[in-house]
Amino acid sequence: MTFEIREGLMVKADWIAVDWGTTSLRTWAMSSSGTVLAEAQSDHGMGALRSDGFEAALLDLISDWLPAEKTRVIACGMVGARQGWVEAEYSRVPCAPTASTLTRAPTTDPRLDVQILPGVCQMSPADVMRGEETQIAGFQSLNPNFDGVITLPGSHTKWVHMSAREIVSFQTVMTGEMFAALSGHTVLRHSVRTDGWDEAAFDTAVDEILSRPERLAAKLFSLRAEGLLNAMPCETAKARLSGLLIGAEIAASKPYWLGQPLAIIGDTDLATLYARALQTQGLDAIRTDATAMTLAGLCAAHTQFTTGPRSGT
Template sequence: MSEVSWIAVDWGTTQLRAWALSGSGEVLQHAASARGMGSLAVDQFEGALLELIDGWLDAARVTEVVACGMVGARQGWREAPYAEVPCAPQAMAQVIRPEVSDKRLRVSIIPGLCQRAPADVLRGEETQIAGLLAARPDYHGLVCLPGTHSKWAEVREGQVLGFQTFMTGELFALLSGQSVLRHGMQGDGPLELPAFDMGLRAAERPLLGTLFGLRAESLLEGLAPGAARSRLSGLLIGQELAGLPERWQGLPVCVIGDGEAAERYRHALATLNIAAQTLGAEQVTLAGLAAAHQQIRGGT
């Protein structure tokens, strides 16, 4: 096996993922665990990381670890204060280096981004945006990052001009799993496109007035659970798209995400006559971490 040159880490609230990379950028090893930021005390981060990467380290030298995500939050390993937009996605001058006991390691944490008005924050997505820009430095348009909290960012001339968070995924989980709507939504079947589209079309009506209709239709008309779940997803994603700032209209859209979730957004955008490009999340995250690593190496 080639020598491990550096290690890329994506450390979110619920998951820790690491990749060992060669000097030429090849992925040599990959490992993941459920030891996300949310489950760790401040003195447990180094151990959780070593659990995954110990075998990749060389006792004779220091290996650089470049990390992004909630690991840099106030409740994380060490806080990496937000960089304020407009700015380049990765504020490399403000990279944070937590102290480590293991002499084989040097860890760098990439700061997240903040926006003052309207107030907003992100962590981790800045690196995916940097990954997109590594491949397309001239990209001018929107980046859509679906998830528990969907993020939309406007990118131009290598800078993030502004961004907005939507709690779409979290609201879907709460409403379908814990609200009164759960009674008509049991199960976990595939997306039913006609029901999803019906939800999208209802996006012009205010959300609070449409939700209970799903319960009522299940009581009165026997609306099936799969259709109800799909309609709810369409209602929420439709509201997200309808809630994008007007100044963003007409810009191209790049969706960063995987599989069915990304496809759901691509389809929803297509119904608004917006042809979106889709990029895989892992590929873009790795490209963003590689861009950060290059700058760290150049600067030291």
């Protein structure tokens, strides 16, 4: 187990915000006014835990912050998945990104009141999200009049149509996971093994695949052939692989972004790539940080349920 951040051991939290993904757990000790008092992070993500291990993993990070009385913990992300601590229901689109209910997780420590935010689902075409809706709620709390499309780059990138403060529809594209699989577990791993990067190659690949998206599979294998026959540098091949996949995603998502205001919620490096690719289509997106939007969304949920708590049992 690794702990990347650990500070503020003497603070006592008024409430605790939690972002619990598949591979990591991040927590913040919060004041009643929404100030971050301390934060801690571990690699005890949902995917590494059994159902009876969640409370201990959480206490490893937050026990020093807990006062004697019961403290509310508001959590988002894969902790509410079927394989998580307890399954939290989905809100069905069209719906507000803010939660209508919370689901209480079973705990033995009397100081804990753990409440999990629901995900969002779409029945046709079938799609789901967990965690991204909290980032969207955070963005909306800071941009209350935004109508348009929000894209959230990641392993499973989301394209989300927002109107009248509701999620109207959304689409998930597995671009990040495809990049990881192709670069780590196929013949292309020999061609992209580098930390380098070629911006011009990325731009060219985006332009090529946007013009002919049906050629994606053939373009992918050409990366290997170019390396063998023409000594294409690994940094060029890596950038081209990213450009081909992101370009194909943008082509497939055109019904979402065409003619719409656009915002990107994501980590800096990945958001930069998406913004660069979208600029080729004349789109200048609002860019925001994923962690900041998650925390803003958790704060919005805390405010909502503090004034009128509606939670599961």
